[in-house]
Amino acid sequence: MVSRINIFALDGVPLVKPGDDLVEIIRDALIFSNERLQDDDVVVIAQKIISKAEGRIVSLNSVKPSSQAEALATKLEKDPRQIELVLQESKEIVRSKPGVVIVEQNLGLVMANAGIDRSNVVDQDNNHDEYVLLLPKDPDASCDLIRHAINERLGVKVGVIVNDSVGRAWRIGTTGHAIGVAGLPAVVDLRGELDMFGKELLVSEQAVADELASAASLLQGQASEGKPVVVIRGFKSDAEKQKATALIRDREMDMFR
Numbered sequence: 682m683v684s685r686i687n688i689f690a691l692d693g694v695p696l697v698k699p700g701d702d703l704v705e706i707i708r709d710a711l712i713f714s715n716e717r718l719q720d721d722d723v724v725v726i727a728q729k730i731i732s733k734a735e736g737r738i739v740s741l742n743s744v745k746p747s748s749q750a751e752a753l754a755t756k757l758e759k760d761p762r763q764i765e766l767v768l769q770e771s772k773e774i775v776r777s778k779p780g781v782v783i784v785e786q787n788l789g790l791v792m793a794n795a796g797i798d799r800s801n802v803v804d805q806d807n808n809h810d811e812y813v814l815l816l817p818k819d820p821d822a823s824c825d826l827i828r829h830a831i832n833e834r835l836g837v838k839v840g841v842i843v844n845d846s847v848g849r850a851w852r853i854g855t856t857g858h859a860i861g862v863a864g865l866p867a868v869v870d871l872r873g874e875l876d877m878f879g880k881e882l883l884v885s886e887q888a889v890a891d892e893l894a895s896a897a898s899l900l901q902g903q904a905s906e907g908k909p910v911v912v913i914r915g916f917k918s919d920a921e922k923q924k925a926t927a928l929i930r931d932r933e934m935d936m937f938r
Contacts, residue, residue, distance in 0.1 A: 725897035727909035820861025840865035844894035857898025859890035
């Protein structure tokens with residue numbers, strides 16, 4: 682394990698629109714910030730700009746709620762159009778109460794509202810519609826594409842994480858976590874290693890991608906900061922490279938379901 686890492690956010694990232702080239706945006710932001718990527722850097726990208734670039738923006742006026750969505754929205758005191766999208770983006774409802782619905786999202790992530798977000802989504806057509814943002818369809822694949830494009834076009838080999846903010850069943854507040862990973866381990870299995878006193882570790886697994894994602898979210902912020910791309914320098918690991926799906930706990934091991 683390393684004893685020091687450096688972390689910095691890139692300035693000059695514009696508002697992202699569907700179809701934008703994120704690698705070109707990152708290149709321009711590096712120049713604007715007077716920074717260069719190095720081999721083994723980890724580039725952490727906020728989910729919102731991935732979703733925007735991939736066109737995962739939906740006008741609520743285009744959504745026709747089902748009878749199931751209408752009934753659930755009444756119970757939860759929420760917009761039935763958004764509940765319809767939650768149902769479409771989810772495998773099952775895990776818990777719900779007025780104002781909150783926790784689901785297993787189609788990616789296997791257990792989270793509120795299937796990750797659907799209304800904040801920082803602009804009215805693109807100036808028609809006064811309300812827009813929401815869905816999670817990327819395949820964040821791991823998005824990471825892999827960006828990683829290879831950075832290697833080809835910028836000449837460096839980096840790891841890439843797509844991070845999002847999530848609440849936790851046993852803690853107050855949100856923290857960053859990795860929903861997409863490429864080019865680095867997501868989980869480092871420490872079972873079988875010895876602690877400082879020679880005792881064997883039996884259950885320890887380190888969610889390194891989540892830890893890096895959370896560190897990056899401190900600089901990205903949660904509101905109007907406008908710093909969706911963060912570079913982490915100095916992280917080293919010989920562990921196997923994995924996708925973010927390695928972080929998802931098997932259902933039979935999930936004590937909260």
